[in-house]
Amino acid sequence: MYLLPxxxxxxxxxxLASGYEVFVPRSPEGFGPYEGELHLEGKTKLxxxxxxxxxxEEILSFEARPGAIPSPVFFEPQRERVVxxxxxxxxxxxxxxxxxxxxxxxxxxxxxxxxxxxxxxxEPGRECFGWAMGVNPFxxxxxxxxxxxxxxxxxxxxxxxxGKKLLEFGPFEEAEETASEVFRRAEExxxxxxxxxxxxxxxxxxxxLKIYEADFWEALALPCLNCGTCTFLCPTCxxxxxxxxxxxxxxxxxxxxxxxxxxxxxxxxxxHNPRRSPVARFRNRFLHKFKYFLDQYGEPLCVGCGRCNExxxxxxxLWEVIRAMSTV
Amino acid sequence: MVAVPxxxxxxxxxxxxxxxxVETDDGLLxxxxxxxxxxxxHRAFRHRPGQFAMLSxxxxxxxPIGIASSPxxxxxxxxxFRTGLVTDALHRLPEGTVIGLRGxxxxxxxxxxxxxxxxVLIAGGFAVTTLRATLVxxxxxxxxxxxxxxxxxxRNPGLLLYKPELEAWKKRxxxxxxxxxxxxxxxxxGLVGFVPQITEQVSPSGENAVxxxxxxxxxxKFTLPVLEKCGFSPEQVYLSLENRMRCGLGLCHHCNVxxxxxxxxxxxxxxxxxQKLPPEY
Numbered sequence: 001m002y003l004l005p006x007x008x009x010x011x012x013x014x015x016l017a018s019g020y021e022v023f024v025p026r027s028p029e030g031f032g033p034y035e036g037e038l039h040l041e042g043k044t045k046l047x048x049x050x051x052x053x054x055x056x057e058e059i060l061s062f063e064a065r066p067g068a069i070p071s072p073v074f075f076e077p078q079r080e081r082v083v084x085x086x087x088x089x090x091x092x093x094x095x096x097x098x099x100x101x102x103x104x105x106x107x108x109x110x111x112x113x114x115x116x117x118x119x120x121x122x123e124p125g126r127e128c129f130g131w132a133m134g135v136n137p138f139x140x141x142x143x144x145x146x147x148x149x150x151x152x153x154x155x156x157x158x159x160x161x162x163g164k165k166l167l168e169f170g171p172f173e174e175a176e177e178t179a180s181e182v183f184r185r186a187e188e189x190x191x192x193x194x195x196x197x198x199x200x201x202x203x204x205x206x207x208x209l210k211i212y213e214a215d216f217w218e219a220l221a222l223p224c225l226n227c228g229t230c231t232f233l234c235p236t237c238x239x240x241x242x243x244x245x246x247x248x249x250x251x252x253x254x255x256x257x258x259x260x261x262x263x264x265x266x267x268x269x270x271x272h273n274p275r276r277s278p279v280a281r282f283r284n285r286f287l288h289k290f291k292y293f294l295d296q297y298g299e300p301l302c303v304g305c306g307r308c309n310e311x312x313x314x315x316x317x318l319w320e321v322i323r324a325m326s327t328v
Numbered sequence: 329m330v331a332v333p334x335x336x337x338x339x340x341x342x343x344x345x346x347x348x349x350v351e352t353d354d355g356l357l358x359x360x361x362x363x364x365x366x367x368x369x370h371r372a373f374r375h376r377p378g379q380f381a382m383l384s385x386x387x388x389x390x391x392p393i394g395i396a397s398s399p400x401x402x403x404x405x406x407x408x409f410r411t412g413l414v415t416d417a418l419h420r421l422p423e424g425t426v427i428g429l430r431g432x433x434x435x436x437x438x439x440x441x442x443x444x445x446x447x448v449l450i451a452g453g454f455a456v457t458t459l460r461a462t463l464v465x466x467x468x469x470x471x472x473x474x475x476x477x478x479x480x481x482x483r484n485p486g487l488l489l490y491k492p493e494l495e496a497w498k499k500r501x502x503x504x505x506x507x508x509x510x511x512x513x514x515x516x517x518g519l520v521g522f523v524p525q526i527t528e529q530v531s532p533s534g535e536n537a538v539x540x541x542x543x544x545x546x547x548x549k550f551t552l553p554v555l556e557k558c559g560f561s562p563e564q565v566y567l568s569l570e571n572r573m574r575c576g577l578g579l580c581h582h583c584n585v586x587x588x589x590x591x592x593x594x595x596x597x598x599x600x601x602x603q604k605l606p607p608e609y
Contacts (some may be wrong), residue, residue: 007578059338060338060339060340063385063386066417066420067421067425069365070340071388072339100578103337104337104577106338199529212586212606238579239580239581240574240580241574241580242390242574243336244386244387251387253384255338258580260581265572267572268570269391269415274571274585274607274608274609275608280608284608287586287606288584291587292586
């Protein structure tokens with residue numbers, strides 16, 4: 001366990017930039033390269049998901065004419081990246097996505113090249129419910145180091161070998177022996193007050209078709225605009241689209257985040273659409289998170305960050321859906 | 329330039345169109361006979377009937393198409409219905425053009441498990457493609473299987489695919505082939521009627537048998553009760569699903585039917601498995 005004095009944080013981040021590309025939460029909106037600004041109050045609107053499933057992943061480049069033979073494109077960051085200020089729930093989200101993308105070279109290359117440094121939230125945000133989804137913010141899942149803000153500075157737990165290398169860049173002090181105790185007590189107190197939602201266990205055992213056919217879906221989905229805001233902000237939604245983009249005579253094939261809320265998501269070339277109705281798409285999203293993924297991996301595809309609840313323009317609350325699903 | 333990992337599953341291999349065959353009178357179905365440019369890759373390409381591949385045209389995109397050739401055939405064959413952006417672009421290409429091919433993808437039919445059994449193939453319209461691959465395979469391994477029956481229907485004679493082969497198959501004593509069209513047509517002296525009706529007339533026995541059904545949803549809907557009447561349990565009936573998909577690798581999630589990913593867990597699925605899933609196909 002180490003201690004980083006609060007005043008030393010910015011210096012350390014600057015020094016890190018000599019060895020790494022350094023990203024931090026720069027504003028309430030999201031992450032960016034560290035240039036002095038640092039926004040550590042509460043989580044950012046966009047999670048750290050974009051470092052692994054970016055807004056554009058080029059996979060192929062080609063001359064835009066029939067018969068052209070494309071060349072593979074593979075992004076490899078020149079330097080390792082350090083993302084500081086990641087919320088433990090968002091890091092947990094990356095580990096959930098990794099369960100699906102473990103053999104995807106694009107995701108894995110980014111994972112290999114990116115260190116995630118977590119920051120335990122001092123207080124849960126108004127809409128947070130990570131613990132209900134089984135996320136322990138002190139466990140450090142998906143992280144290389146975990147920072148806990150204390151009176152004198154940040155208590156730092158280094159969780160991986162590559163995390164330990166970061167010591168070289170900063171005025172870290174060996175924390176006093178009582179520091180581990182402070183950390184442990186904070187964790188215990190948190191876990192004593194926050195439990196996993198019993199709904200998850202009920203959903204695991206539940207009959208899929210019964211939930212699917214339940215009559216509450218229509219009423220719950222009625223306000224949904226199918227705008228996809230929840231999917232783009234979600235730190236665990238991983239669906240992507242593949243598009244060929246052509247400018248002049250040059251083209252690239254890109255992977256882009258996609259939303260299962262959109263009608264075109266499941267529309268066949270013939271026009272047939274197995275999830276034509278907005279209700280069907282709404283239902284699919286929640287079944288994926290709280291039934292399909294839960295059944296397959298034992299955990300829900302949700303880390304309880306609450307962004308969907310905060311940002312939904314129609315005021316849809318995920319808990320109303322979970323409650324309905326778990327009482328079928 | 330960075331080193332590209334050897335295994336990039338989303339990168340298509342270049343394949344040359346060696347031969348084109350317009351299959352139907354309306355010109356909407358065309359067969360593409362392909363050879364991978366890399367000889368080694370071409371030789372190493374191993375698929376099983378029922379699998380599919382992504383075909384791509386740079387600038388237009390990719391689309392999943394069932395592999396219509398049997399693994400033993402020299403060229404990879406795909407019969408493509410002209411219906412969307414990519415298939416339209418494919419249809420415009422002349423022989424000799426290089427396109428992209430990514431695959432084989434999906435599970436395919438468990439043909440080893442069918443050994444010793446009677447196999448009934450039921451096809452409607454251009455969904456016959458992967459059953460053509462299957463039939464060619466079965467005939468190549470004829471002694472491993474019991475009776476082989478194929479019921480294949482199209483709206484009219486001009487829409488039947490693979491006509492020269494159909495003629496050759498008709499003459500075989502070890503294959504029961506029933507070709508049918510929806511309505512009487514000049515020059516047609518074969519069966520007339522929808523696939524479910526003909527299946528009922530043929531009445532294949534479900535004893536020690538499997539049925540592989542590919543066709544439009546309406547055909548499947550009315551064929552399944554007939555098969556049930558013939559004694560086929562849901563475990564003995566194999567279907568092949570189609571859904572919009574992007575990656576074909578179980579990542580992008582477009583093609584999910586409940587927890588079942590058509591690209592990775594399918595496209596072949598037994599009726600028994602399908603009955604446990606939400607009807608999103």
